[in-house]
Amino acid sequence: MDQTDIQQVSQQDTAQPDVIEALAQVFGPAGILTSPEDCARYASDQSGLHGTPPLAVIRPASVHDVSEAMAICSRYRIGVVPQVGRTGLSGGACSPQGTVVLSTERMTGxxxxxxxxxxxxxxxxxxxxxxxxxxxxxxxxxxxxxxxxxxxxxxxxxxxxxxxxxxxxxxxxxxxxxxxxxxxxxxxxxxxxxxxxxxxxxxxxxxxxxxxxxxxxxxxxxxxxxxxHVPQSALALFALPDHAAALKCLTAARQRFGSRITAFEGMWPDYWDFVCHKTSLATSRLDGRYGFYLLIEVEAEGPESEAELEAFFADLFEADLAQDGVLAKSISEMRALWQVREAVGEVDDDFGHHINFDIGVSPSALGGFCDAADILLADMPEALGVIKVGHVGDGNVHLLVAHDGSHAAEESIEAAIYGLLRDWDGAVTAEHGIGRIKARWMDHSRSPQELALMRGLKAQMDPQGILNPGALFDQI
The missing domain is CATH 3.30.465.10 (Uridine Diphospho-n-acetylenolpyruvylglucosamine Reductase; domain 3)
Structure with a gap:
């Protein structure tokens, strides 16, 4: 830390009581929380990263309130972490030391x-x-x-x-x-x-x-x-030999259903076995084990949509793409099929310490990337297990890798997977965001020129670096 950094930290420490007083005068008891118990609840999101309890939690009720809050924090050079649902998985809503949280939970409707x-x-x-x-x-x-x-x-x-x-x-x-x-x-x-x-x-x-x-x-x-709004849909689960067959099914589905495809979700056998057989998170509707599992949902224009899916399955079976399948005949059966896919949100306790990679690659490269990741992880003693589930149609896979909980294991596995991803020209996050957890891996997906442009925009719009400090960029 150089002398300029030391002076800035000293100024911020001195300003903390003043900014809290200024905010309290504007917002009153309903608009600001300052007790340690209240602030602690706003320190972290669902990513597993532990934030520091904020200096205060600002709860504006209008755009004018947000403007006032930012003007005050800018005046005192105090960092502001925007928050509300705290459901993020990348640490974007975790508060660093010496910041305030601005929650929009009262700005609803x-x-x-x-x-x-x-x-x-x-x-x-x-x-x-x-x-x-x-x-x-x-x-x-x-x-x-x-x-x-x-x-x-x-x-x-x-x-x-x-x-x-x-x-x-x-x-x-x-x-x-x-x-x-x-x-x-x-x-x-x-x-x-x-x-x-x-x-x-x-x-x-x-x-x-x-x-x-x-x-x-x-x-x-x-x-x-x-x-x-199309109130009804038809849903089917197909068992396939491999991911390559899923891509062929996607092409066939686009030809038959066009823009009516609402979901095209893939589950690798490691994931299927974990949620359906190694745990009680979901119940398998299929006998036997297969190389890949595909969940397809289409908008139902009428009662003939179920028949369309049945005919689609017959075509896939005839072409040796589908080996088994089940069509949901009721709302309860649809929920049961979706439960298998959505069980990924409930695996944490059973899977233990793990890294949840939210990875994006070209849809045509998804199967090859996952095969390469399996080979890579099989040679790493730090990796204790892997499960894969994702969005086949857009190339997004959620790759969960179990480990012993040590920092060394996390470092080794992340470096290996993100290094592989860079070779496949992929994205280190597809839908969960960069937050604070993935900020240091941004250069594995973005060129130096792109990062320089992003940093320049950030410096132009937030020269003091007070908006969500530490998120997106490892350093400014």
């Missing part, structure tokens, strides 16, 4: 639903599930869907550009946001809550904030693009 424009405007703190339900009550749908839909919020999904199981049909969050409002590091408000679909009047600034994980601004409101 649907502001407007425009059926004609097929848009919904919501506060950043609104749970994703609330938005989905409001859209469906209007006969529409907000297609972004993740397992943490009940606690994840619109602001959080925008900040991380959340993906989920319906990316194949509707794209990531970025593709479903029309307008945005955000508060900058100095408290300035950038607001374009537009419902306009075609707008080429200059830079589309909302894209700076989508996926920036709160490092460039704090999202406060958003206009979301809704889709037509």
């Amino acid at each position: 649907i502001i407007e639903l425009d059926r004609d424009a097929m848009t919904l405007t919501a506060w950043a703190g609104t749970p994703l599930e609330t938005v989905q339900e409001a859209a469906r009550e209007a006969g529409l749908d907000y297609p972004v869907d993740i397992g943490a839909r009940g606690s994840a919020t619109i602001g959080g999904t925008i900040a991380t550009n959340a993906g989920g199981i319906r990316v194949l049909q509707h794209g990531m969050t970025r593709a479903n946001v029309l307008g945005l409002e955000a508060v900058l590091a100095d408290g300035a408000v950038v607001s374009r809550l537009s419902k306009t679909v075609k707008d080429n009047s200059g830079f589309d600034l909302k894209h700076m904030f989508i996926g920036s994980e709160g490092t460039l601004g704090i999202v406060t409101r958003a206009v979301l693009q809704l889709r037509r």
Whole structure:
């Protein structure tokens, strides 16, 4: 630490009581939490990374409140960690020492639903599930869907550009946001809550904030693009010889169903055996063991959709692509099939210490990458087990690697997997974000020129580095 760094730390330490007093005067008891017990609850997210209890938790109730909070923190050079649902898996919502948390949990609710424009405007703190339900009550749908839909919020999904199981049909969050409002590091408000679909009047600034994980601004409101709601779907589970067969099934499914494919999920045999046979997390609906398991869901235009899937299975069987399969005949059977896939969110206790890699590669390279990872990990005594499950259609695999819990094991396994990923021209995170956990691995996915451009944008928009310090960038 050089003399300038020492002076900055000293200034921040001196400023801490002053900033808390200034915030308390503006927000009052309902808008700020300062007790150690309250602050401790906001220190960490679900990533497993342990943050430090913040100096205070600011709970604004309006855009003006967020602006005031940022202006005060900018004046005192105090770091601000944007938060609300704390469901992130990359440590993006964990608070470093000497920072305050700004939670948008009081900024919640649907502001407007425009059926004609097929848009919904919501506060950043609104749970994703609330938005989905409001859209469906209007006969529409907000297609972004993740397992943490009940606690994840619109602001959080925008900040991380959340993906989920319906990316194949509707794209990531970025593709479903029309307008945005955000508060900058100095408290300035950038607001374009537009419902306009075609707008080429200059830079589309909302894209700076989508996926920036709160490092460039704090999202406060958003206009979301809704889709037509198809209330019914048909779901089938296929047993295949290998991942290569899954890619052939994807091509065949696109030819038959087109844009009606809502989910195309893959489960490797190591994952299937773990959740269905080694634990009681899910129940297998298939006899025997197979090389790959595929879950496909399509929009049901009518009762003939189940027959379509049955005919599709017959074609796959005839082509020696599918070896077995089951078609869901009821809502309960659909839930049972989805439970196998969604059990990945419940494996932590049974799988023990592990690293959850959220990896993206070209869909055509996914099978080869996973085979290479298996070979690599088999030669590493630190790796005690691996399970793989993911989104076949978009090349995103969740690779979970068990280890003994030691820091040395984590370091060795991460270096090996991310090194392999760099060779395959992949992404170190596909949908969970970089946060603080993966910041040091960014150069395995991004070129020096790209990183320099990102850092330059960060320095321009947040020259003091107070917005979510430590997230995305290992060093600024």
